[in-house]
Structures are given as structure tokens and as C-alpha cells.
Amino acid sequence: MDKIQELKRDVSELESLMAQATRTKVKDMISIDCRKLVTEIIRIEEQLKKEQQSTATTPTASAPAASTTSKRYQIRLNNYAWHQSKKLVQFYVHLKNVQSLQPEAVTCTFTPKSVELSVTDLDGRDYIFTINKLLENITPAGSSWKVKTDMVVINLAKETPVSWSHVTETEKKASEAKKVPQMDKNADPSDGLMSIMKNMYEQGDDEMKRTIAKAWTEGQGKQRGGML
Structure with a gap:
């Protein structure tokens, strides 16, 4: 538990540094390190949870002990809705019961041209939502996410206040080719x-x-x- 607290303090300090940073590359580096620490926190908490479950369950001769490890399936999410304003592009990713998870189980990683949502251990499954080659650059430090009932809302901060005709460069090229x-x-x-x-x-x-x-x-x- 002490290690988890230390890691959480590190994450908090990194987030504070990222808010103060002005260079995009520096912000990206801090964001990557912050994500690694969050992933480590989740791993340790899961390990502690399994150890507690193993201690609480005493196997008997008539009933074999349950396995303390289980393999979770990773599912890639492709369906979403999106909306934009002058400053933001918002993605709405539907995920039933996502509000029941601990806050650290839902994380987002941002780069100037991509976004990745990671949801850990939701009803025994992990979920990944990724969009690469965004049509325009975003500001990772100004981007965020919010968990709502059966949904995660991702807010991408536009680097420049221009209207997006498509979500990705690939979609735009495909649309132009049809013309x-x-x-x-x-x-x-x-x-x-x-x-x-x-x-x-x-x-x-x-x-x-x-x-x-x-x-x-x-x-x-x-x-x-x-x-x-």
C-alpha cells in the first residue's frame, strides 16, 4: 500500500509538471511517464486484490481451490459518436457499467495526432479504443476524459480553432478519392x-x-x- 501511495504522489506531481510545461514534446514525454505509473498502480492493486481473495478462500478436500489468476480478454472498440465545437472535439464511447470501476481503471493517453482509451477489468474484460492520424493536431495537456453512466466522454483540445471535416486523415483521403x-x-x-x-x-x-x-x-x- 505504501508503494501505491508513493506512485500516486508521483502521478500527481507529473500532472502538475505537465500543466506547467509549454513545449509539446515535453508534455508528451510527461504524459507517457504518467501513463506508465498509472498502469503500474493498477497492476499492484490487482495483485493485492488477488492475494486477499486467495487468503480469504480456504480450499477443502471435497472442493478444489479456485484459481487465483484468470485471463482477461482484450476487446478493441470501434463504434463511437463525435461532436466538435470551436475549441474541442468530443468522442462518446458507449461502455455498459463503466461507471462502476475505480477511477484509475479508466485512463486516456494523448499525443498531438492520436488518442487511446484504456479500460481495465470491466466485467472480466479489458477494452481499448484507439484513433491514430487525427485530421488536425490536438493539445495533449489540454485534453481530458470523463466517465459517465455507460459511457466515456473524451475531450480533445484543438491546437488551432479550425473545423474538422473528418476525424482522421485516412477518412478524408478516402472521401476525396470517391469524388x-x-x-x-x-x-x-x-x-x-x-x-x-x-x-x-x-x-x-x-x-x-x-x-x-x-x-x-x-x-x-x-x-x-x-x-x-
Whole structure:
């Protein structure tokens, strides 16, 4: 128990340091160390709990002693709802009876481009919820989580107050890929190429537009030269 108290004091001091830190890399390093200590606290508490259960249970000749260790299944959570404001992106992760756990059994780890929720020993199972490659950077030190009835609400602090069109970079790329028109097999190939070029020009940046305009001008010049 003394070791657990010492670890909790270390976690408290690390959280205080993280709140004072101003550099993102320093905050991330402190956040990682803080998560390691929380994990160690959970491990020790589980070990003490099992030892107490083992002491309280005396095996008899007619009934074999119950095993003091049990393997828990780890389940990855994929379903969630999300909402955003000017400063926050919020995830709502449904998890029945999560409010019955001790506070240290529910933890979140944040980096500028990811978030991971860890729930330990909920009805004999561990749960992991992870999102990588967030669309925009977040501020780990300003992010938080809150346990509610049958739900965990994760608050991501936006680094810049911009609106997110998607949750991740991957989702955005997949959405943009669907917007590229497909060529009809029976259509004139040149018409399909023109449609694709037009789409690329409209969605591209200034450099892309200059490149397409230059290629178009050179192509028209060659075509006129051939006709002459």
C-alpha cells in the first residue's frame, strides 16, 4: 500500500509538471511517464486484490481451490459518436457499467495526432479504443476524459480553432478519392481525361493549377502545329 501511495504522489506531481510545461514534446514525454505509473498502480492493486481473495478462500478436500489468476480478454472498440465545437472535439464511447470501476481503471493517453482509451477489468474484460492520424493536431495537456453512466466522454483540445471535416486523415483521403469521376467504358477517352483534369484543377492547390494550365497550353500548341 505504501508503494501505491508513493506512485500516486508521483502521478500527481507529473500532472502538475505537465500543466506547467509549454513545449509539446515535453508534455508528451510527461504524459507517457504518467501513463506508465498509472498502469503500474493498477497492476499492484490487482495483485493485492488477488492475494486477499486467495487468503480469504480456504480450499477443502471435497472442493478444489479456485484459481487465483484468470485471463482477461482484450476487446478493441470501434463504434463511437463525435461532436466538435470551436475549441474541442468530443468522442462518446458507449461502455455498459463503466461507471462502476475505480477511477484509475479508466485512463486516456494523448499525443498531438492520436488518442487511446484504456479500460481495465470491466466485467472480466479489458477494452481499448484507439484513433491514430487525427485530421488536425490536438493539445495533449489540454485534453481530458470523463466517465459517465455507460459511457466515456473524451475531450480533445484543438491546437488551432479550425473545423474538422473528418476525424482522421485516412477518412478524408478516402472521401476525396470517391469524388474523382470514373470514366465510362463507352465514352470517348479524351472526354474522360478532360473531366479528370478539370476535377484535379478545381481541387488542387496553386502549384497544381499552374502545372495543369502549362500542360494544357503546351498540348493545345502542339495540336495547332499538327493541323498546320
